[in-house]
Amino acid sequence: MRIIITNSSNEPIYEQIINQIKALILKGELKEGQLLPSIRGLAKDLQISVITTKRAYDELEKKGFVEVIPGKGSYVAPQNTELLKEQKIKIIEAKLNEIVEESKLLGFTFEDVNSMLKILFEEE
Amino acid sequence: MLKLLKMDVQLALKDKNYYINGLLLILFAYGLAIKMDIMHRLLLQLPIFICIFTSFENDVNEVISKKHLLIQSLPIKRWERVVSKYILVVVKFVLLAIYIALILKLLDSFGFDSLEYIETIFKRESFTLWIISLAILIPIMFMHFGIGRMVITIIVTNITTAMYQIGIEGRGGFEFLFQMSNFKLLSILVIVIGISIWLSLFVYNSRDLG
């Protein structure tokens, strides 16, 4: 399992953790029922405060991705496939929004971007 | 508190300066004694030096202050430090007295005729002056960590011995003390030490250490 945080982004660290764990779950790299690193262990590995990791895990629990069982640990919650799909869509939509905004700022049209997208997809 | 005492004693024993100074003290007192009225002189000088070496810490004031910080950060109550200091002083005195007696004995076997000096250390006049000087000095040591501790020690011990001298010459010093019975004298000294301990406790309990 891999989590990498960066101090140079403006994104709060706890959000970075949330997003990365979410992505791992959505991609299926983290399976339902799998044990996640402990809040303290994660804090130590990432060299951040346990308050930050706890916040990340609490948020993940609120969003239904993670189940925190006191005394035992934190586990990947059973995932609702509909919700999962929605989450996945949200992620891509967010990124697409960024592209759209940036493109408008720099003066690209939809056609310009579309053709760029086509090339990139075909590169696979 | 016993641990504190043990620690202090061990540190005192390790202090090389102590032995060197003890030797110098003897030679000085001895030399002085030869020049003047022997018994008299020794009686006057010995308590001074014994006080210096039993209560004075041979350290710079900054170091003393930090030493207090270190020790008081340990699980030790302040009164334990005060009481153990008094006991330590007694222990150091006994060690010093034995040390001096041994040297004097050695000198004696070389023909320096010093056996009677050994007596004077344990004479009740010396003992009394010593106790009185310490009773005054130790609370001061707890009050003041700065420079001048040596000077204060010398001043106080000189005052007490001067009081004794004045008494001998019949002008109202401590002479009345030595006309009492041993028992009375002892009780007075116990009270004096008691007051001193109380004063030290008061001073040390309420002060800042750094």
Added chain:
Amino acid sequence: MDYILEVDQLSRRLDNFRLKDISFKLKPGYIMGFIGANGSGKTTTIKLIMNLIRKDSGSIKIFGKDNIQFEKEVKDRIGFVYDDLYFFENLSIEEMKDTIAPFYSKWDDELFHKYLNEFGLYEGMIIKELSKGMKMKFSLSLALSHHADFIIMDEPTAGLDPIVRRELLDILYDIIQDEKKAIFFSTHITADLEKIADYITFIDRGKMVFSKSIEEIFDTYKLVKGDPLLIEQINKEEFIGLREHNVGFEGLVYKDVIDKINNKGIVIEKPSLEDIMYYHIKGNKNVKTT
């Protein structure tokens, strides 16, 4: 026990300085960093906690007990590390340890030697021959070898090179894995705290500025940078601290102020702890620098 350390309205007047109404709490399982400029009262506060100097008013509870009434009990469970700690310079490490160890009821000699090993120290080393970093490590070995539940340190990393500082932080991380322990340390090297601290208490000129969790802090404060012309649109009073220069301005604001500012052309950043300290202390006095 809810809190390992509870300081409430602590006050003390000294010759040319006054500590007033200092209050903060620390729960077990967490690390609290104590920051402030030199002379702001950090060392004074720590000395008050350790009852080395007398307080004028306020209360200090450690492990739920009054720090003066239960002084001995409480200190038995505290490991302390001070910047200018004096050891008996002529003793060896082993001798110094033998001097201190008997006072602690839970002294663990095996643990002590384990730390010496880890730090690369030997029993035979003489204290006056140790470098500053080695003295600090020795100090830490002593503090950690009697199963202390609370570690208090006053500027433990001052004068240490970055490598030793990191090593120290690693050790602190290890200690805090035990949720029953807590660590409290003062420093003006805020970079260390940004990694490890869970809570930060900030004092300035003897008074509390804040005591918050690290997450709260970065939620609350933001660094704003922008065009010098833009500054006219913003009410300068809204800034906790502001620095104007020739090619822009930079300032610290509360998060809710951001919403009021028109976002165009303004860069909003997460401030470093140093920024937060700097702007709180300097305030708006530094407006219009050249």
